[in-house]
Amino acid sequence: MLTVAPPDAVELRANATFEALMWALSRPGDIRDMPEAGFSAVVETLVDLECTVFSDDPDLRAQIAATGALQAEDVSQADHVFLSSLEGAEARLVALRCGSALYPDDGATLVAAVRHGVGQRVRLSGPGVDGTIEVTLGIASGFWAMRAMLCAYPEGFDMLLVDGRSVIGIPRSTKVEVL
Amino acid sequence: MSLSSLTRPWAATSYGFLDASAKRELRRKMLKAIAVPGCQMPYASREVPMARGWGTGGLQVTLTLVNPTSTVKVIDQGADDGVNAASIRRFISRVSGASETWDTLAASIVQSRHRVPEEVMREDQILVLQVPNPEPLRGVEPNISIARQMHADADYGKLWLTLYEQIVRKGRIMQGAAYPSMVNGRHVMTPSPIPRWDVPKLNMAKHLTFLSAGREKRLFAVPPFTRVEPLVFSDRPYRVEDHADLTCRRSGVSGYFMNELPIDGGGSAFEVSDSNLGIKAIQQAEGTPVEIGKTWYRNGEFSA
16 A cells, blocks of 8 residues: 655645745736745755756855756856846846747746835736736836847746745736836 | 765655656746746656556646645546546545545646536636647647647648638538637647537636646646637637537536437437536535535526
């Protein structure tokens, strides 16, 4: 008789983190709670030796190295990009991988620390949003202009904006209007 | 760095059957599938103790999502007690410790083959559809590389042509199940072999839908509040099956999708396809307090 192996702490954390990320991307603009603050649980949930990862945080780079993932020297090679700040990151992010119409899944996942509830107000619409929703995010309007230029649907990159334990997802399918 | 710091403590089985790297790969692909609704994302499709083509794709998605607090419902052609459905449900609960249910309202994950439940699914529920053939273009373009290029170009002319030919030859669209549907105005997907009756339930739904084909190694998703429009000509409206006037011979409910059962001496009897809806209707008629949720179809009319 098969006995159920109880989930270990890592599995429980990864499961709960993924659930937060999944619902965050499914409902852009909604705030979801992850079990742990910061990027480390996100790395644990998504990254392994099949990934190429860029990170600007030395501590996180050590954790990513332990997963066996390849460390990218710049964002153009990475399928997962972790940034501790989006301020002035436009020049760097313009090289972000956006996939192709043939392979939209090659578009990068951008995980960034962004304050929720302060800064620029934006209006989101598209799949996952019933009509429109307005959120306030610590992202300058220049970034959204760059995103609109890069995300020619179905090409584009998907964003997970982390503030402590909270996460907001903005997939490439979302239309962002700067208010 | 030592060897023990690189490995994990020994365990007889992984939680939820799939190992951690399989789950991480599925998680990455599921996020991409949500980001590009209706677009088929390739994935590795690991071995599960079940033959490919019997719901391994749906099973892998469910095993990735499941945790000990989940409640799982599995249906096969609307029924909870089919061998395939019962075996999958028991397997999931055995390897994950999740609860089992037959009730759509009680489930957090509904894995399904060929039907969407009749009761409206809530915003916290996930529908996992098993898909035998994820490629809507397979019938018109057997070469999958060319089919991929056609998806990239949004070149769906050949699909429109097959629908047109059906109208010319038979007078109506003959496509019964897996009706090709445009998702978010960009990618045409097959909604898995659900009847035409069920396709409107995916349009601007509150729940999240994953569609996963284990044998073909592709998965795609329909996030909540996403447009799913069956391909139709503007002068030929989309028609669901004429089941509005049929009555279930066991539960007496009418206005839902029915199974047709041939009877001796010709003719046919009908039973409601969503078996647990029928069971609840019988229980209610017998005076047992049971909650029947709001249904997508009311009096045979779609009204969500």
